[in-house]
Amino acid sequence: MSGLFLYYSLSGNGDAVAEHLKAKGFDVRKVESAKQPPKKFFFQILQCGFNAGRRYCEPLKDYDPDVSAYETVVIGSPVWNGRLSCPINTVLKRTDLKGKRVAFVLYSGSGEAKKAEEQIRAVLPGAAIIHLQEPKKHPETLGRLSEL
Numbered sequence: 001m002s003g004l005f006l007y008y009s010l011s012g013n014g015d016a017v018a019e020h021l022k023a024k025g026f027d028v029r030k031v032e033s034a035k036q037p038p039k040k041f042f043f044q045i046l047q048c049g050f051n052a053g054r055r056y057c058e059p060l061k062d063y064d065p066d067v068s069a070y071e072t073v074v075i076g077s078p079v080w081n082g083r084l085s086c087p088i089n090t091v092l093k094r095t096d097l098k099g100k101r102v103a104f105v106l107y108s109g110s111g112e113a114k115k116a117e118e119q120i121r122a123v124l125p126g127a128a129i130i131h132l133q134e135p136k137k138h139p140e141t142l143g144r145l146s147e148l
């Protein structure tokens with residue numbers, strides 16, 4: 001089975017998930033914003049949080065939307081303002097996931113995000129969702145990814 005972990009990470013939690021899945025045989029593709037996000041957390045909350053609230057599709061740097069080589073695509077997003085992160089809004093808009101087995105890994109401070117899950121259900125009702133609380137700080141929770 002061929003699997004891809006397609007993800008965004010601003011502060012390393014998504015990278016911890018990527019390392020774990022890479023060791024399990026997944027290919028890994030990290031997306032990057034075309035524009036640098038603010039460095040300070042306060043300004044990230046203002047800008048990224050606000051944009052996530054309006055479901056903004058962040059322009060990406062050199063994004064490769066071709067996932068045709070994979071049967072399974074796992075999409076990883078931090079939770080911003082209760083929603084999917086803006087780079088992952090773009091991934092969902094630009095990537096043809098028809099016929100793929102799709103699952104999501106969300107990572108957040110609280111470990112819950114109903115609105116982000118609703119966003120996913122609206123476009124991919126059959127996708128499994130695993131939600132981890134700060135996996136960089138709690139690597140023991142990465143074992144839950146065996147559900148994928």
Ligand SMILES: Cc1cc2nc3c(=O)[nH]c(=O)nc-3n(C[C@H](O)[C@H](O)[C@H](O)COP(=O)(O)O)c2cc1C
Nearest residue numbers: 009010011012013014078079080081082108109110
């Ligand atoms: C702009 C912004 C908004 C956030 N909003 C939430 C939120 O609504 N709920 C939550 O539990 N965590 C929130 N967080 C925390 C992140 O979701 C959490 O730290 C996540 O693990 C970060 O993943 P990353 O390190 O891969 O970027 C927010 C972080 C940022 C930067």
